[in-house]
Structures are given as C-alpha cells and as structure tokens.
Amino acid sequence: MSSALPQVTAIARRSVVRTSRQPASVIPPLVFPVVLMAVNAGGLRSSTDLPGFPTTSFLAFALAVPFIQGALFSTMNAGTDLARDIQTGFVNRLSLTALRDWALLVGQLAGVVVLGIVQVVFYIVVGLTAGVRFESGIGGIAVLLVYGALVALSFGALGAWLAFRTGSGETIQALFPVLFVFLFISSMNAPRNLIGVDWFRIAATLNPVSYMIECVRSLIITGWDWQALGLGFGFVILLGIVSMALASRALRTRLTRT
Amino acid sequence: MEPANGIEVEGLVREYRKGPRAVDGINLSVAPGEIYGFLGPNGAGKSTTVHVLTTLLPPTAGTARVGSYDVVKDGPKVRSLIGVALQEAALDPLLTGRDHLRLQATLQGVRKDQRASRAEELLHRVGLAEAADRKVQGYSGGMKRRLDLALALVHGPRILFLDEPTTGLDPQSRTALWEEVSLLRREDRVTVFLTTQYLEEADVLADRVGIIDRGKIVAEGTPADLKAEIGRPSVHAIPRNDADRPAIGEFLSRFGEPLDTTRDVAVRLREGLGLTDIVRAVDQNGIDIVDLELRAPTLDDVFLAKTGRTLEGAAEQAESEQDRP
Numbered sequence: 001m002s003s004a005l006p007q008v009t010a011i012a013r014r015s016v017v018r019t020s021r022q023p024a025s026v027i028p029p030l031v032f033p034v035v036l037m038a039v040n041a042g043g044l045r046s047s048t049d050l051p052g053f054p055t056t057s058f059l060a061f062a063l064a065v066p067f068i069q070g071a072l073f074s075t076m077n078a079g080t081d082l083a084r085d086i087q088t089g090f091v092n093r094l095s096l097t098a099l100r101d102w103a104l105l106v107g108q109l110a111g112v113v114v115l116g117i118v119q120v121v122f123y124i125v126v127g128l129t130a131g132v133r134f135e136s137g138i139g140g141i142a143v144l145l146v147y148g149a150l151v152a153l154s155f156g157a158l159g160a161w162l163a164f165r166t167g168s169g170e171t172i173q174a175l176f177p178v179l180f181v182f183l184f185i186s187s188m189n190a191p192r193n194l195i196g197v198d199w200f201r202i203a204a205t206l207n208p209v210s211y212m213i214e215c216v217r218s219l220i221i222t223g224w225d226w227q228a229l230g231l232g233f234g235f236v237i238l239l240g241i242v243s244m245a246l247a248s249r250a251l252r253t254r255l256t257r258t
Numbered sequence: 259m260e261p262a263n264g265i266e267v268e269g270l271v272r273e274y275r276k277g278p279r280a281v282d283g284i285n286l287s288v289a290p291g292e293i294y295g296f297l298g299p300n301g302a303g304k305s306t307t308v309h310v311l312t313t314l315l316p317p318t319a320g321t322a323r324v325g326s327y328d329v330v331k332d333g334p335k336v337r338s339l340i341g342v343a344l345q346e347a348a349l350d351p352l353l354t355g356r357d358h359l360r361l362q363a364t365l366q367g368v369r370k371d372q373r374a375s376r377a378e379e380l381l382h383r384v385g386l387a388e389a390a391d392r393k394v395q396g397y398s399g400g401m402k403r404r405l406d407l408a409l410a411l412v413h414g415p416r417i418l419f420l421d422e423p424t425t426g427l428d429p430q431s432r433t434a435l436w437e438e439v440s441l442l443r444r445e446d447r448v449t450v451f452l453t454t455q456y457l458e459e460a461d462v463l464a465d466r467v468g469i470i471d472r473g474k475i476v477a478e479g480t481p482a483d484l485k486a487e488i489g490r491p492s493v494h495a496i497p498r499n500d501a502d503r504p505a506i507g508e509f510l511s512r513f514g515e516p517l518d519t520t521r522d523v524a525v526r527l528r529e530g531l532g533l534t535d536i537v538r539a540v541d542q543n544g545i546d547i548v549d550l551e552l553r554a555p556t557l558d559d560v561f562l563a564k565t566g567r568t569l570e571g572a573a574e575q576a577e578s579e580q581d582r583p
Contacts, residue, residue, distance in 0.1 A: 089348035095314060096337060
C-alpha cells in the first residue's frame with residue numbers, strides 16, 4: 001500500500017495547481033478584502049480621533065480584517081471545489097486508488113493552508129507598502145503566518161464539512177454569505193469598547209470572529225498582547241477541532257467504499 | 259502466490275434506500291483473461307454492479323470476489339488489483355493529461371522514480387503524447403475516454419472494469435478503444451469486465467456476454483451461443499405506404515411470429531422457411547414494399563426473446579420512468 005505522505009502531498013499539490021489556474025478563485029480573495037479595507041480606511045479615518053481608539057492609523061487598525069475575510073473567501077472556493085469533485089465523480093476516482101480516507105481530507109486542507117499563507121504574505125506586503133508598522137516586529141509577522149495557516153485550516157475544514165455533507169457547490173455558495181454576517185457583526189470596524197449601539201456591542205462580544213480579528217490586530221498595532229493572542233488562538237483552534245471532527249465524520253459517510 | 263484475476267459473484271443484491279432493487283440476485287463468473295460483456299439498457303443495473311464489484315458500494319446481500327478477494331472484507335486489496343474507468347470520465351478540467359497521470363500514479367503507489375516514465379508510456383499508448391500538457395477542458399470526448407483508460411492502467415491492474423467506455427464516442431474513437439482493450443487482453447492477459455448498451459460492442463469484444471434487465475441476468479453465454487439459441491433469422495419489410503403496415507404485418511405473420519419493431523414490419527421466420535418463400539408470396543400477392551431483408555439473429559434478438567422488449571425500447575422505457583415525477 002502506498003505511504004500517506006506522498007498521497008497528502010499529491011492531493012495538496014493538485015488543490016494548489018487547480019486554484020492557481022483559476023484566476024477567479026485567486027484574485028477576488030486577494031483583491032476584494034484589500035479594496036474593502038482601503039474604502040473603510042478612507043471613510044472611517046476620523047474614527048481614530050475618538051478618545052480611546054487604540055491607534056492613530058486606521059489602515060493599521062483595518063489591516064486585520066482582510067486576514068479573516070480572505071480566509072472566508074478562499075475556503076468557500078475550496079469547499080465549492082471539493083463539492084464539485086463529489087458531483088463530477090472525481091472523488092470516486094480517488095476512492096478507487098490506494099488513497100487513505102484521511103489523506104484526502106488532510107491533502108485538501110494542506111492545499112488550502114498553502115493558499116492561505118500566500119494570502120497572508122500578500123496582506124502583509126500590502127500593509128508594509130502602505131506604511132503600516134507592525135508593532136510586534138518580525139516575530140509578530142511569523143506569528144501572523146502561523147495564525148493565517150490555522151485560520152485557513154479551520155475555515156477550510158468547515159468548507160470541507162459542508163462539501164462532504166451536502167455534495168453541492170451551489171449549497172455551499174448559498175451558505176457562505178451566512179458566515180460573512182459573522183464578519184460584519186464583529187469588531188472589524190471599531191474596537192468593541194467604542195461600539196455605541198448596545199445590541200451590536202453584545203453581538204460583537206459574543207462573536208468569535210471578533211477575537212480572531214483582535215488577535216491579528218494586536219500583533220499589528222499593540223505588540224504582544226497575550227490575552228488577545230490567547231483568545232484568538234483559542235477560538236481558531238476550537239473551530240478547527242470542531243470542523244475537523246465534523247468533516248472527518250461527513251467524509252466517512254460520503255465515502256461508502258468498503 | 260498471486261491471486262487469480264477472475265471474478266465470482268453469487269446472489270448479489272443492491273438496494274437503494276428509497277429506490278428500486280438495482281441489482282437483484284445476480285450470479286456470474288468471469289474467467290481470468292476473459293473479456294466479459296455486461297449488456298443492458300440504461301437503468302438495468304450495470305453501473306450499480308460495477309460500483310459494487312469495484313468496492314465503491316457495499317452490496318445489500320450476496321457475495322462477490324474479485325481476484326479472489328472479497329469486495330466487502332478486502333476492499334483495499336481488491337482496489338490494488340483493479341483498474342476502473344467509470345461511466346462518467348470524472349477528470350479535472352483544470353489539470354493536464356500528464357498532471358492526472360502523475361496524481362493517479364502517486365495515489366496508486368507507483369514508485370517515485372517510475373511515475374514520469376509510466377505516465378509517458380501510457381500517454382503514448384493511448385495516443386495522447388502531444389496533448390499531454392494541455393488542460394483536459396480542451397480535450398474531445400474521445401481524448402477524455404482514452405485518458406480515463408490510461409489512468410485505469412497506471413498501476414498495471416490485472417482486472418479492468420470499463421463502464422460504458424464508448425458511450426458518446428464517434429465510430430473512429432470507438433474502434434480505437436476496442437483495439438486497445440483487445441490488446442490488453444491479448445498481450446497482458448488482463449481480465450476485462452465491460453458494461454455496454456451497444457450490441458455491436460459486446461459482439462465484437464466480448465468472449466462471453468451477460469444480458470441484464472431490471473437487475474436480473476436474463477441470458478449468459480458466448481455471443482455465438484446466445485444467437486444460436488434464438489436460431490431462426492428474422493425478415494424485415496419496409497412498406498411503401500405507412501398505412502399498409504397493419505396489412506403487411508398480417509401478411510408476414512403467415513411466415514413466423516411478429517416482432518415488436520418500430521422502423522419496419524418484421525417476423526421471426528418459422529423453421530424450414532427462407533427468404534425466397536416470402537419473396538415469392540410477396541410477388542404473388544402484389545404486396546407493395548420498398549425493401550425486404552433477411553437478418554441473422556443479433557444480441558438484440560436475444561434480448562427481445564428474453565425480455566419481450568428490444569434494447570432500444572427498454573432504454574426509452576427506462577428514460578420515461580426516470581422522467582416521471
């Protein structure tokens with residue numbers, strides 16, 4: 001029987017190659033979050049004058065958002081691709097080889113992580129080019145790369161779960177906007193303590209996405225805020241564990257091979 | 259000792275939760291190195307049988323051994339022995355032919371230093387060397403089928419399952435694929451389990467044919483034996499005026515039992531009668547026809563004799579049943 005590492009590598013390579021050959025899957029996750037960030041940074045610049053705003057650069061404040069938004073985009077694409085593989089019978093083709101079940105999931109997610117890291121590098125370069133100073137320095141940038149990989153892995157597993165569960169790319173595309181609601185009802189545009197509307201502040205406080213954004217944001221504008229890092233890593237790891245468990249279970253149901 | 263590359267199936271049943279019994283207690287045996295044609299209309303149970311034999315679906319009841327391994331207990335061992343080209347080619351349109359072969363070779367455990375050469379060898383074998391580095395989305399139907407066959411062969415399987423490999427192909431591509439399959443059997447002694455809805459394909463390629471209808475095998479044997487079982491030829495007349503069909507049908511029924519055909523009026527000749535008897539009678543009675551043809555029994559006749567329907571009619575019926583809400 002074939003060993004697992006080449007299988008994982010081959011599946012991951014295929015995932016990266018096919019994504020890189022679809023400009024429509026590569027460009028929007030990179031460009032759209034940056035454009036939205038630029039628009040927000042232009043329109044909300046005066047927010048930095050509010051007493052208690054944590055930085056004088058709204059761009060530095062907003063740079064955290066693309067990290068999460070880009071991950072949502074790319075994992076939606078990864079989930080849709082996987083669902084399409086199920087619909088077209090490509091997963092059956094893979095099932096007929098010596099591929100181990102878990103290697104299919106891990107390989108697919110490894111591809112998502114590689115693409116996630118590429119995105120993070122892009123956002124960091126955009127930030128540096130725009131003059132954003134990373135308060136946590138080189139070490140913080142390294143942590144951002146690790147965090148970006150974890151976010152891609154967790155959201156990727158969520159996409160894989162939806163793909164294995166529904167087997168329909170259309171359903172995944174219909175479901176993912178729901179996840180974007182979590183992004184918008186978060187601290188993406190203002191620190192939670194400065195949100196004036198009570199229900200919004202409470203919703204943002206209960207929303208795990210707020211802590212993911214604040215984790216990234218702390219590395220950019222604060223330095224080493226261990227509480228923000230702990231909460232951010234904690235929530236993303238929790239999401240990852242739950243998503244992986246769901247995806248593994250859905251995979252076993254989907255692959256009925258003996 | 260290497261496992262034998264035959265197939266043994268006993269009482270195989272596959273039921274879908276909310277659907278019909280797709281495979282209904284079939285028994286079959288395929289000898290090592292044999293090409294077995296599994297013939298039947300759409301929805302007869304051919305693809306479900308292939309899915310069970312290739313370990314993609316567990317059977318509801320019965321046993322199946324492929325290459326002496328049980329498909330339920332020894333799934334991974336069965337998969338290591340077989341090559342499969344399913345009905346839907348299921349290729350990634352964004353990968354090239356070479357990408358596909360490398361991926362498949364890796365997943366099938368072909369040694370790293372052999373993957374590139376194996377891919378090259380297969381690309382040449384199926385005539386895709388020039389198109390190897392083009393994305394599959396630009397391939398024709400025939401090229402996709404050939405790539406699919408190459409993928410099925412990447413690890414040198416001893417048993418090959420081909421599920422309707424030539425459906426939708428032009429005659430030239432079909433013939434090329436037939437030649438390749440024959441070559442595999444002749445040179446590599448590969449056992450081939452081939453499903454098809456084309457009579458000619460089963461006739462030309464298969465050593466033995468199993469005819470399946472509504473999940474049951476209704477006839478099995480060599481094409482020659484099956485046709486000999488029917489024995490008598492049929493006579494087909496095309497009336498000059500469509501309105502004369504009933505009268506001509508009645509006239510021809512004096513020479514044998516009427517056949518249910520749509521294109522012409524036909525009877526299966528009674529023992530001892532020949533075309534000359536009919537020609538003489540047509541002449542004497544002034545029957546107005548444009549063509550009269552004597553046909554040797556075909557596998558379609560076998561299907562008709564066993565099921566009361568033609569293959570074409572059965573396919574249309576299956577389609578209308580699928581369309582029904």
